[in-house]
Amino acid sequence: MPPLDADMPPGVAPGVGELTETAYAKVNLALHVRERRADGYHALESLFVFAQDGDVLTGRIADGLSLSIEGPFAAGLEAGEGNLVMKAARAMLDHVGQGRGAALRLVKNLPVASGIGGGSADAAAALRLLDRLWDARVPQPELERIALSLGSDVPACLASTAQMVRGRGEVLERADLAGLPGTPMLLVNPGVGVSTAQVFADWDQVDRGVLNASSLDGVIADGRNDLEPAAVGIAPVIADVLADLRQCAGVRLARMSGSGATCFALFGTQAEAQAAAAALKRRRDGWWVMETRIRAA
Numbered sequence: 018m019p020p021l022d023a024d025m026p027p028g029v030a031p032g033v034g035e036l037t038e039t040a041y042a043k044v045n046l047a048l049h050v051r052e053r054r055a056d057g058y059h060a061l062e063s064l065f066v067f068a069q070d071g072d073v074l075t076g077r078i079a080d081g082l083s084l085s086i087e088g089p090f091a092a093g094l095e096a097g098e099g100n101l102v103m104k105a106a107r108a109m110l111d112h113v114g115q116g117r118g119a120a121l122r123l124v125k126n127l128p129v130a131s132g133i134g135g136g137s138a139d140a141a142a143a144l145r146l147l148d149r150l151w152d153a154r155v156p157q158p159e160l161e162r163i164a165l166s167l168g169s170d171v172p173a174c175l176a177s178t179a180q181m182v183r184g185r186g187e188v189l190e191r192a193d194l195a196g197l198p199g200t201p202m203l204l205v206n207p208g209v210g211v212s213t214a215q216v217f218a219d220w221d222q223v224d225r226g227v228l229n230a231s232s233l234d235g236v237i238a239d240g241r242n243d244l245e246p247a248a249v250g251i252a253p254v255i256a257d258v259l260a261d262l263r264q265c266a267g268v269r270l271a272r273m274s275g276s277g278a279t280c281f282a283l284f285g286t287q288a289e290a291q292a293a294a295a296a297l298k299r300r301r302d303g304w305w306v307m308e309t310r311i312r313a314a
């Protein structure tokens with residue numbers, strides 16, 4: 018009998034001895050860029066939420082480490098040592114001691130380099146999965162330290178709950194905003210990749226002020242994604258995505274996530290989100306459209 022797995026997403030049947038983790042898509046509901054730091058990174062203030070869907074990682078005990086990748090966005094993604102799943106596994110081995118192994122399988126459902134943190138979410142899912150698979154019981158602060166060594170967004174992806182994120186991504190504060198969990202959401206990517214480093218380099222260096230994330234209405238009314246103009250400059254089709262989303266019936270907020278090109282829209286009801294998804298798929302050949310909800314904390 019395969020083990021019962023509380024985190025198992027629908028449609029994924031684990032094999033004998035396999036564990037499964039979802040790598041939830043990250044969405045920056047607002048992203049304020051405050052300043053360029055001496056280390057070259059930018060100080061951010063961002064309200065992170067997570068979709069209830071994403072990539073799916075499964076793993077079982079094996080000799081050595083291996084990774085295979087399948088799914089709609091598997092093409093072009095290397096499964097070697099450069100993959101963030103492998104980097105996460107190596108970092109775990111460094112911590113818990115060599116001599117353990119795992120055969121990992123990634124179903125890549127999220128577009129790569131698209132502002133929804135797929136690679137970061139995969140790395141965090143690998144840390145959670147291997148901690149369970151190897152019964153390593155790494156204390157949470159240690160896991161968070163390993164996570165930050167893998168990327169700015171990986172600590173937030175570890176918990177995959179709504180969080181106010183500051184600094185480079187290492188200062189996390191739980192954000193239990195009323196009205197967030199379960200909110201119907203569309204993620205839309207027009208099929209272009211944009212480089213995060215390039216978008217930051219093109220930011221106009223104007224500090225437009227703090228993010229007040231005390232209520233969802235406040236984040237909708239006063240929040241921004243300060244990287245939107247730079248990303249639109251690199252990939253003008255992002256402006257078309259935002260215009261399309263903003264004219265959908267029932268939309269409460271449409272904004273770009275991270276450094277783009279993926280944009281998101283929040284809806285009042287699931288029926289409105291479904292209708293918007295169907296219309297976009299009809300009208301825009303080649304755009305990726307995912308209908309989901311904000312994951313509950």
Ligand SMILES: C[C@](O)(CO)[C@H](O)COP(=O)(O)OP(=O)(O)OC[C@H]1O[C@@H](n2ccc(N)nc2=O)[C@H](O)[C@@H]1O
Nearest residue numbers: 045057058059060061168169170185213214217275276
């Ligand atoms: C902008 C966000 O999407 C917000 O969630 C993320 O912080 C980006 O995280 P990421 O894709 O993992 O990016 P990283 O690999 O950390 O950074 C890529 C490059 O983007 C720039 N970068 C990134 C994050 C940051 N706070 N300041 C930056 O200036 C740096 O040039 C860095 O070399």
Ligand SMILES: Nc1ncnc2c1ncn2[C@@H]1O[C@H](COP(=O)(O)OP(=O)(O)OP(=O)(O)O)[C@@H](O)[C@H]1O
Nearest residue numbers: 100101129130131132133134135136137139170275
């Ligand atoms: N498992 C992985 N999934 C996606 N990208 C990966 C993975 N492993 C390594 N990478 C590399 O990491 C880079 C960033 O990918 P990712 O999908 O996380 O970007 P992103 O969505 O723009 O992230 P962010 O929202 O944090 O800016 C890509 O250039 C890709 O080649």
